[in-house]
Amino acid sequence: MEELYVWRGIACLVLADAVRRFTKFCFEHSNPKQESMRFAALADQEGNGGRAEETHRVLGDPKWTASFFVNKQNLRIFRRRWAPQDKAIASVVLVHGYTEHSGRYEGVAESLRARGFLVVALDHQGHGRSEGTRAYVERFDHYVDDVVTLARECPKPLFVVGHSMGGLIALLAAYRLRKELAGVVSLAPPVIPLPPPSLPLVTISKFMSRVLPKARLPATLPSDSVTGDAQNVHALLNDPLVYQGPYKARWADEIFCAMASAKCQLRTSFPVPLCLHHGTRDTAVPVESSKTWYADLADDCVDRSFHLHDGLFHELLFEPNGRGDAIFNAILDWLKRRV
Template identity: 35%
Template sequence: MADSREHSFAGTRGGVTAREWPCEGARYVVLLVHGYGEHIGRYEHVADALVRHGAVVFGPDHMGHGRSAGERVLIEDFEAVVTDVHAVEVLARAAYPGLPVVLIGHSMGGLIAARYAQRYGAGLAAVVLSGPLIGIWEPLRALLAPPEVPEVPLDPKLLSRDMAVGATYANDPLVWHGPFKRPTLEAIDRSLETISKSGTIGPLPLLWLHGDDDRIVPLAGSRTGIEEFRGAEWTERIYPGARHEVFNETNKGEVLADVKEFVDGVLDR
């Protein structure tokens, strides 16, 4: 795997830890945005593939996640998370000036990346959303309806057809294995509405990746969000039988090849 190093900085709600995977002679920068309850270390193989493709990769642990500060999985305002990710972009640009920046977000990271593209898209070369939590997220209403949020932690078997992925996830001490927290769910609800009302990303190229057997973030609900969010140039790749984490699926090589092909098409202009 590619070598990496950590950076720490004062985020909007406490200290943030970010990872950098350097690349000598890099052609572009990737901002990698992880999902709910996890951490950027789960993307080691993604970063490795991208470094081999010519990217230097940066990604933070969000507030309340991984090695960053804050109560676990508590996010009360996703605008603050977007601001933290932008601080990582500033760090990356200072270290690698002049390189194009590609934003990649998975699941809740797709929600963060979508809002990021609306706020900071003028500085990006392209956006990749994987199983993005945008549009209509069907589980949200059921989770928020009762006075107490049901204790239904994420089922690791729904992540991938590769059962080793779920087993590793279940035994990862940096992953949150408890239930959702109401303030985080309410913040997701507000952010979904904000993205829906904030318009398209215009000319910014978009690649949307999704498994058609994704039962964590169902395909149909995300499609609603993509239709509202996408600009003039977009590509979708829907993988038959794939579950939520397409970067960890049995066909992850195909998925990563699709990402690299998309990025090459953007950079070669």
């Protein structure tokens, strides 16, 4: 009898430890304020983050300014602004993708600024220097809300340019801004889930999203699969502001819902000039996603173009051997023709 009690005690200890480990796995780094402070500290180590207002200067010229705004979820959202010396010919809102931050597009923004564009970008909530649980969002529309808020501060003509998840956000924001926008550029957007998720997977995803929304799923986006440039992979893996962890349950469910919105909503009406780019070797977001979505786009999207890039991976603007630069130049030409 005593031996039975001993074994029961051991079983209880093992179960308690398993519950503790599972809880830690699911909810590690789930406090948005603590996480934001941690990433702000990392930004300060980088030498240019964490302060409410600051200006970076190159040869006496304001290269970019940074500030925060408070969004509808009462989170402080970090934003950057690159202003040309003379009056801007147009405004461009840059929208970054999942796990990353606006700082990764500083080269793109500076190139646009040098050509007369006013460029603005934010770190999505839960990303970069912005507040919020890392790589987590209660509603995907919250991302879109913040981009629309930022865009409406900008003088016209106005463009939105987004990559990956940012490309999906850009499309949904463009629909809301359709009467105010001169055009949208979307690079490798996840507009249709391919291969389609099975019914059990969808059911489990929705259950986890409601019951354990911040649970960390046993899946992640490997940085070495998004680009063919070894230097870019190294930069991604060593950037303290890039999230390296697994997907969160609510985020996964919300992006599936956002894809459904993009498929249904934009098939009905999308009267916005559209420039879509995708690489044929993209393993993060299969190119068939863009092909299928583009073929089914609303008829009122008359000014539209789809550019396939043979042999290129997910991060098109960072591809080596001048191919990323060629894509940037094509986008620049597209923007200029619509100013």
